Amino acid sequence: MVTTEEQLGGERRATDRFPIESELRYKLIEARRMAETGLGRTLNMSSGGILFTSGASIPVGRRVEVSVDWPARLNGNCGLQLVALGKVVRSDAVTAAVRIEKYDFHTRATAKVTVAAGSSF
Secondary structure, three states, X not given: OOOHHHHOOOOOOOOOOEOOOOEEEEEEEEOOEEEEEEEEEEEEEOOOEEEEEOOOOOOOOXXXXXXXXXXXXXXXXXXXXXXXXXXXXXEOOOEEEEEEEEEEEEEXXXXXXXXXXXXXX
């Protein structure tokens, strides 16, 4: 009998990964408080996880909240931000992989430009 893992050539992921590269902010969570924050960049993403650069080793098993500016816009004009909560499942000196436990999309604040009456631009 051939297992699903063998059919996939040893691939254990249940969802497809997409090479989305975007800035990312992360917060390590410790006993319901934010313990440490950092910046990184996503390397790839799926509905089940995110691989990102972290600049430092993040302990496996730690809970983390990640925020990513989403490339698509709501109704074509409102920026979105993916906010995901999960656990670090793999980490080295420069990257971390997080298994997403729950996520949500938030609208992103955009800069307002005010033009004075009678001004030309």
